[in-house]
Amino acid sequence: MFQVGIIGAGRIGKLHAEHIQRTSMARxxxxxxxxxxGLDTWASSLHIPVVTDNYQDLLNDPDIDAIFICSPTSTHATIIQEAARAGKHIFCEKPVSFSVETTELALQAVYEANVMLQVGFNRRFDHNFKKVRDTVQGGVIGEPHLLRITSRDPEPPPAEYVAKSGGLFMDMMIHDFDMARYVVQSEVVEVYAQGANLIDPKIGELNDVDTAVVMLTFANGAIGIIENSRKAVYGYDQRIEAFGSKGCISTENDRPSTAVISTSDGVMMDKPLYFFLERYTQAYVQEIEDFFRSIQGEFPIVCDGNDGLQAERLAQAAKESLLTGRPVKLNHVTVLDRKSL
Structure with a gap:
């Protein structure tokens, strides 16, 4: 049974801890x-024996096999390098950093230490999105031509969060950039972004947008469209469609029930699940279990360091395109051997 150390006990760190404690593979x-x-009380409720304000204690603990990095993004790359040098396998929340160059240094440390790194793009493990990916890869819809991803949050984050988030492309749409590569299995060679501030003027004051559309051109010729909004009044809107030479596959939102009520007043159904904690519960559990199975050698890391790096490159290109008003071309360069990350 793997022994785990979690760095960062905010919302996502506590979520991972609760899921790990329920698995049969780790504690x-x-x-x-x-x-x-309040950390001692929370940890005690989950039977976590060690609580500290110094993450170095976890890196120096010889009994810990893997580190989960759930601290602020600004700390990720440094902790990855330190954890790698300590010989720990690493699970890191997205993004690895706000800088492609900084991420590359972190991945180099992982490569040199010969440890495993998984980046927390949990949507790869969602039952709906995985079905789309497997269908496309199985050739059922033929050669992929068009990919459309819709991602809309139920409400905008507070300005304090936005200021430290890296912006919509790096914080929110980065999930969709990863999903686009995951589904199409081709690198993006051009990014063109349009954005606006239509929801919260405070977000605009921070030089960020809350509404955006990005067009992607893939190396295999396929075209992708991603659209994001920070506020959908009806709930968490997460949909995807892949269209190809032989057909199409699409998914709808998960809802509390599939019941449809039809009366003379209209046709009604439940709104989508409210936010990511409800929508992606199963995905969060699955990504953790797959991480440990990868450490055991059952299969390669599903979302490795290179995947994190490429999603950051797309987010960076989208920001550049928004600022310049022009498409940004990308030369795909894998800095390190993908299998090693």
């Missing part, structure tokens, strides 16, 4: 966070 041995208020 959380230690958790660290700079904010210790």
């Amino acid at each position: 959380v041995r230690a958790v660290s966070d700079v904010n210790m208020q």
